[in-house]
Amino acid sequence: MSKSHSGRIALVTGAGRGIGRAIAIKLAELDAKVILVDREDPGETAALIGSAATSVQADVSRDEEWARIAALADATFGRCDIVVNNAGIYPTARIEDLTVETWRRTLAVNLDAHFFSARHLVPLMRRHGWGRFVNISSSSIGTPLPGNSHYMASKMGVIGFVRGLANDVAEFGITVNAVLPTIVQTPGTKDAPPEFAESVWRQQAIKRFSEPNDLVGPIAFLTSEDAHFITGQALPVDGGLYKVG
Amino acid sequence: MSTTELLSRGPVEGRLTGKVALVTGVGSGQGREVALLFAEAGAIVAGCDINPEGLKGTAALAAARDVKLDLAQVDASDEAKVASWVDDVAARHGGVDILYNNGAGAHFVPFGDMTLSQWHDTLRLELDTVFIPSKAVWPYLIARGGGSIVNIASIAGMMGGEVIGSAGAAAHATGKGGVISFTRQLATEGGVHGIRVNAISPGPIVTPASEAVVAASPDFRKLFEGMPLLKRSGRPVDVAYAGLFLASDESAYITGANLTVDGGATAKTGISVLS
Ligand SMILES: NC(=O)c1ccc[n+]([C@@H]2O[C@H](COP(=O)([O-])OP(=O)(O)OC[C@H]3O[C@@H](n4cnc5c(N)ncnc54)[C@H](O)[C@@H]3O)[C@@H](O)[C@H]2O)c1
Ligand SMILES: NC(=O)c1ccc[n+]([C@@H]2O[C@H](COP(=O)([O-])OP(=O)(O)OC[C@H]3O[C@@H](n4cnc5c(N)ncnc54)[C@H](O)[C@@H]3O)[C@@H](O)[C@H]2O)c1
Numbered sequence: 001m002s003k004s005h006s007g008r009i010a011l012v013t014g015a016g017r018g019i020g021r022a023i024a025i026k027l028a029e030l031d032a033k034v035i036l037v038d039r040e041d042p043g044e045t046a047a048l049i050g051s052a053a054t055s056v057q058a059d060v061s062r063d064e065e066w067a068r069i070a071a072l073a074d075a076t077f078g079r080c081d082i083v084v085n086n087a088g089i090y091p092t093a094r095i096e097d098l099t100v101e102t103w104r105r106t107l108a109v110n111l112d113a114h115f116f117s118a119r120h121l122v123p124l125m126r127r128h129g130w131g132r133f134v135n136i137s138s139s140s141i142g143t144p145l146p147g148n149s150h151y152m153a154s155k156m157g158v159i160g161f162v163r164g165l166a167n168d169v170a171e172f173g174i175t176v177n178a179v180l181p182t183i184v185q186t187p188g189t190k191d192a193p194p195e196f197a198e199s200v201w202r203q204q205a206i207k208r209f210s211e212p213n214d215l216v217g218p219i220a221f222l223t224s225e226d227a228h229f230i231t232g233q234a235l236p237v238d239g240g241l242y243k244v245g
Numbered sequence: 246m247s248t249t250e251l252l253s254r255g256p257v258e259g260r261l262t263g264k265v266a267l268v269t270g271v272g273s274g275q276g277r278e279v280a281l282l283f284a285e286a287g288a289i290v291a292g293c294d295i296n297p298e299g300l301k302g303t304a305a306l307a308a309a310r311d312v313k314l315d316l317a318q319v320d321a322s323d324e325a326k327v328a329s330w331v332d333d334v335a336a337r338h339g340g341v342d343i344l345y346n347n348g349a350g351a352h353f354v355p356f357g358d359m360t361l362s363q364w365h366d367t368l369r370l371e372l373d374t375v376f377i378p379s380k381a382v383w384p385y386l387i388a389r390g391g392g393s394i395v396n397i398a399s400i401a402g403m404m405g406g407e408v409i410g411s412a413g414a415a416a417h418a419t420g421k422g423g424v425i426s427f428t429r430q431l432a433t434e435g436g437v438h439g440i441r442v443n444a445i446s447p448g449p450i451v452t453p454a455s456e457a458v459v460a461a462s463p464d465f466r467k468l469f470e471g472m473p474l475l476k477r478s479g480r481p482v483d484v485a486y487a488g489l490f491l492a493s494d495e496s497a498y499i500t501g502a503n504l505t506v507d508g509g510a511t512a513k514t515g516i517s518v519l520s
Contacts, residue, residue: 004255163512170474170509205436205500217495224255226490229483231474232512233505240432240441240501 003031004224009077011035011069011121013060013113014087016042018186019136022212023084023219028052030220032082035073039087060087060113061105070120080124082223085114085135088154090188092147103150110154114161122169131174132223135162139180139238143203155180159234166232175231177222182238184210205240214239255486260493262287265338267331269321269378270348271314272299274452275397277306278481279345279488284312286489291334293319294348321348321374331381341385343492346375347397351420353458355413364416371420375427383440391439394431395491397484398424398444400507409465412458421446425503432501441500443491448472448507450479473508483508 010027014020016038024034028049036042036055046053056072058065073080088110091102114135125131137158140148159178166176183189183200201209218237221227236242266283270276271292280292280303292314294300300316307314315337319330335341350370352363375396386392402421406414425444432442449455449469459466470478487506490496505511 002256166509166512167474171476173475175475175509205432206441206498207436210498214498217490217497218499221490221495226255226486229473229475229479229508230487230504230506231509235499235504236502237496237499239498240436242501 004220004226005030005032005082008032008081008223009035009073009079010082010084010223011037011073011080011117012084012086013037013117015045016040017045018188019181019184019212019215020084020086021045021048022216023086024053025049026216026220027082027084027223033077035069035080037069037087060085060116061108063116063119066113066116066120070124073121074124079128080121081128081130082132083117083121083134084219084223085117085133087113088136090148090151093150094147095149098150106150107154107157110151111157111161114158118165118169122172122174125169125174126172129173131169131172133162133165133174133176134219134222135176135178137162137178137180137234139182139236139241141180142236142242143200162234163232170231175222175228177227177230177232178234179215179218179222180234180236180238180242181215182210182241184212184214186212200241201239203241204238208239210239257282257286257489260286260489260495261343264288264342264492265334265340266290266343266345266492267334267341267378267382268292268345268347269374270294271303271316272296273302274454275447275450275481275484276345276347277303278485279347280314281306281310281312282482282485282489283343283345283492284314285310286493288343289315289338291315291317291330291338293317293321293330295320321346321378322369324377327377328381331378331385335385340389341382342389342392344378344382344386344392344394345397345488345492346378346395349374349397349420351414351417353412353414353417355408355411356415358411359413359415367416368420368423371417372423372427375424379431386435386440387438391441393492393496394435394440394442395488396424396428396442396444398422398428398446398503400446400448400505400511403446403503403505403511407468409468410462412462412465428503429501436500441496443496443499443501444503445484445487445491446503446505446507447484448479448505448510450481450484452481472510472513474510474513475508477508479506479508
């Protein structure tokens with residue numbers, strides 16, 4: 001059987017673990033070649049995927065790193081069709097404890113990186129008149145929690161950027177959408193108290209703690225040909241948590 | 246433009262294998278394309294429409310595409326008829342997994358001229374057509390341990406639209422906004438039963454219904470064709486593939502969502518932050 005992502009080159013950031021790893025594995029299963037970007041060596045994910053994976057160790061919050069990533073994609077494949085901006089950080093701090101450094105770092109990793117990815121990869125997508133950006137936001141923007149003002153600013157920013165970018169690149173056959181997970185069981189959330197996670201997923205229509213694999217079907221869809229009339233949208237994948245229309 | 250034109254696309258085979266799907270309004274436009282696509286994806290598809298001519302056309306297309314459709318003439322706003330249709334389909338196919346509420350209608354009249362009876366009739370055509378089939382399948386979905394309901398709303402339920410010529414949308418927009426709210430609430434109530442409920446809000450989609458309006462007014466055509474960011478109008482298949490995704494287990498963790506399939510029309514005009 002033919003596969004939905006045959007011939008595609010897909011770049012996933014934060015692919016070393018958690019949600020990013022699950023996405024990369026799924027896209028490879030659908031026959032894409034995947035470029036794994038992570039600040040830490042994404043070797044474990046690469047080993048799970050095999051020969052369809054190419055690893056790049058890079059900090060996505062730095063513009064010059066994106067120049068290097070784009071050059072590698074171009075030199076290795078001559079193209080890049082799909083970008084999933086997943087790398088993100090979520091340090092909590094209530095406003096009285098929120099430092100300028102944490103604020104800037106959160107915005108840099110969660111939002112600046114999305115701009116840099118577009119700056120460096122839209123030109124490669126334009127060559128083939130086809131492209132897909134899926135940027136990970138968060139359902140928490142509709143269900144605020146204390147200690148997350150910087151995080152919510154970054155994740156609301158993701159949606160604003162998605163809408164703006166969708167306007168700029170539509171004529172090149174490039175779509176741009178956001179996906180909003182609820183709290184997900186990942187290495188990044190494993191140290192949070194279980195009762196905290198439960199207090200979130202108990203509010204969902206689907207009452208269980210989300211896993212990275214819950215995200216892969218929606219991201220496969222949005223990066224496929226099937227979704228080519230969908231752009232500038234924000235899709236919650238959160239078991240029905242999002243409450244504000 | 247043929248409504249069966251295939252623009253995508255990825256493989257569909259096997260994506261709904263073993264599922265029994267009910268689709269309303271399969272005699273034309275989007276509903277027809279959805280019924281054919283779901284059948285190609287392996288579902289047993291039962292479709293209804295009020296229009297017998299439309300059903301004949303759909304049956305002919307099914308034969309041409311070599312898929313089986315179980316078709317019936319039923320008005321989705323008629324409680325008794327829908328109940329017996331759903332009971333009959335469930336009995337013959339052993340249950341129900343998917344309901345796709347697509348068939349709807351509206352009176353498009355500027356507000357100043359709109360009568361109370363046009364308002365009521367539009368809400369019946371837009372909302373009763375969603376409530377009644379949902380109610381009829383609900384016990385079957387519970388008995389099955391879950392299922393997926395997809396409601397067709399519209400970007401008209403998310404944003405105001407200019408009145409072009411004589412086509413005001415106050416009643417239609419209210420009905421479609423209601424479909425989105427109904428979806429969110431039903432998702433919340435369905436969670437404990439494993440029932441997912443999502444909406445799709447299509448933007449401008451070229452169908453017999455929209456073509457009639459577009460053909461009658463150059464101004465409307467300009468508005469319709471100018472809405473998407475992407476340089477084309479939508480096709481029934483664009484919505485059908487989104488429907489396939491939401492009906493299938495690929496979207497198992499999505500419920501209460503409103504997936505906008507509008508070529509970016511809402512991102513262009515900038516409405517609420519989320520659907
Ligand atoms: N887990 C959740 O509860 C949850 C909920 C909503 C949204 N999200 C979002 O999903 C995304 C992934 O979250 P996760 O839980 O899988 O995270 P995680 O911490 O488990 O994994 C994130 C990965 O990104 C990498 N990374 C972090 N900063 C980077 C940088 N500057 N450059 C390159 N790589 C970097 C890390 O090394 C790590 O491998 C994030 O954007 C997060 O905000 C997560
Ligand atoms: N075409 C668009 O641009 C557009 C945009 C947004 C939303 N929609 C929505 O998409 C859905 C399908 O629209 P379409 O454009 O394919 O229209 P269409 O007129 O081509 O097809 C609608 C079909 O539904 C049937 N139908 C209407 N009321 C029914 C009822 N009570 N019971 C059973 N069948 C009934 C009609 O007979 C017709 O065959 C509708 O809900 C419509 O409001 C359409």
